[in-house]
Amino acid sequence: MDRKDFLVTIGKGAALAGLVYCVGCSPKNTDNPVAPSNVDVTLDLTLHANQPLNTIGGSVVNNGIVVGRVSQTSFVAVSAACTHQGTTVEFQLQQNQFFCPNHGSTYTLDGVVTQGPAQQSLTKYNTSLSGTNLRIYS
Ligand code: FES
Incomplete structure (x- = not known):
């Protein structure tokens, strides 16, 4: 391979690497859903859909919110x-x-970014358990 062929090969590789980078990590992102605001949801922990929350370490996703025990x-x-x-x-x-x-x-359990590429924190909500009802609210 002469110098010219080498540079053409390197150039194609760099272009491909740039394309992969841009597809996976575009800094312009208009698809982010807006974090729910004015939240006041009560989850009944006796319902089948919420059963994971009866175990420490379990979680569910409900109304755009991840809830973990x-x-x-x-x-x-x-x-x-x-x-x-x-x-x-x-x-x-x-x-x-x-x-x-x-x-x-990655994010802390309070939603603060600890590793990117994300740069903004998740929105944290309050929780309150009363019997088998778990309230999640702003
Ligand atoms: S969507 Fe890229 S780190 Fe979560």
């Missing part, structure tokens, strides 16, 4: 859409975080 008496709730490109984040109690499976952003 941290202990026997405490829960966390944040907006479900990753602030990078809107993928639903996952509750990971053992790592004390929310994780985005799309590009790997």
Whole structure:
């Protein structure tokens, strides 16, 4: 391979790498759903759909909010859409975080970004357990 062929090959590789980067991590993102505001939702923990919340470490997604059980008496709730490109984040109690499976952003249980590419925090909501009713509210 002479110098000219080498440079053409390198150029094609760089162009492909740039294309992959742009497709996966475009900084212009207009698809992010807006975090729910004025939230006041009550989840009945006796319903089948909410059964994961009866186990420590379990979670559900409801009305654009991820709710996770941290202990026997405490829960966390944040907006479900990753602030990078809107993928639903996952509750990971053992790592004390929310994780985005799309590009790997992580957030504290309060929704604060700890690893990008996301740069904005998730919206955190209050939780209150009364019997088998879990209230999530702004
Ligand atoms: S969508 Fe890209 S890190 Fe979540």
